[in-house]
Amino acid sequence: MVNIGVLISGSGTNLQAIIDNVALGNIKGQIKLVISNRKDAYGLTRAKNAGIKSLFIDRKDFNSEEEYNRKLIEEFEREEVELIVLAGYLRILSKDFVQKYRGRIINIHPSLIPSFCGKGCYGDKVHQMVLESGVKITGATVHFVDEGTDTGPIILQKAVEVKDDDTVETLKERVLKVEHQLLPQAIKLYCENRLSIEGRKVRIR
Numbered sequence: 680m681v682n683i684g685v686l687i688s689g690s691g692t693n694l695q696a697i698i699d700n701v702a703l704g705n706i707k708g709q710i711k712l713v714i715s716n717r718k719d720a721y722g723l724t725r726a727k728n729a730g731i732k733s734l735f736i737d738r739k740d741f742n743s744e745e746e747y748n749r750k751l752i753e754e755f756e757r758e759e760v761e762l763i764v765l766a767g768y769l770r771i772l773s774k775d776f777v778q779k780y781r782g783r784i785i786n787i788h789p790s791l792i793p794s795f796c797g798k799g800c801y802g803d804k805v806h807q808m809v810l811e812s813g814v815k816i817t818g819a820t821v822h823f824v825d826e827g828t829d830t831g832p833i834i835l836q837k838a839v840e841v842k843d844d845d846t847v848e849t850l851k852e853r854v855l856k857v858e859h860q861l862l863p864q865a866i867k868l869y870c871e872n873r874l875s876i877e878g879r880k881v882r883i884r
């Protein structure tokens with residue numbers, strides 16, 4: 680049984696998808712701790728409703744990103760967390776954090792990386808850029824996290840059609856539905872030890 684820790688900043692619908700899949704027995708893992716950097720993140724309520732330990736840790740209580748990340752590590756170690764999932768977490772992880780959990784941090788991004796990603800490109804902004812660019816296909820990507828932003832080895836991707844009359848809201852909703860399938864699937868594969876990282880590639884056994 681893999682101990683999972685989840686970092687959130689917002690509504691937590693991806694967190695909810697993981698909670699639901701664990702409850703259904705689809706994932707050989709358990710969420711031990713949910714941490715948010717935002718006090719008002721509805722994901723904290725979702726965790727509480729599911730009986731999962733949750734913490735709001737305020738960045739303002741720390742003097743640096745490194746110190747903040749040391750606190751995150753301390754709390755995840757307390758729960759003996761093995762796999763870290765970024766489910767709409769909007770802060771950048773410190774080098775120490777990425778080093779410590781190398782190959783064990785999974786992130787979900789609402790586009791087909793390497794398109795529409797990188798610094799400052801998250802949440803609704805991603806869909807805004809997709810619509811402005813005129814592409815016909817977007818999608819969702821689940822990847823391992825490395826020192827870059829949205830640059831780690833890709834685990835799973837799924838395409839989503841962009842419709843002519845799409846707004847940010849309609850497109851976001853269609854992509855979220857795919858995210859809610861893809862992220863639990865990637866976590867399932869990790870927990871079944873079916874993922875191996877070979878350079879830039881992730882092999883699925």
Ligand code: GRF
Pocket residue numbers: 687688689690691692693694722766767768787788789801802855858
């Ligand atoms: C999702 O679109 C995810 O791809 C992005 O942030 C959003 C989080 O949504 N990283 P939620 O908090 O899981 O509902």
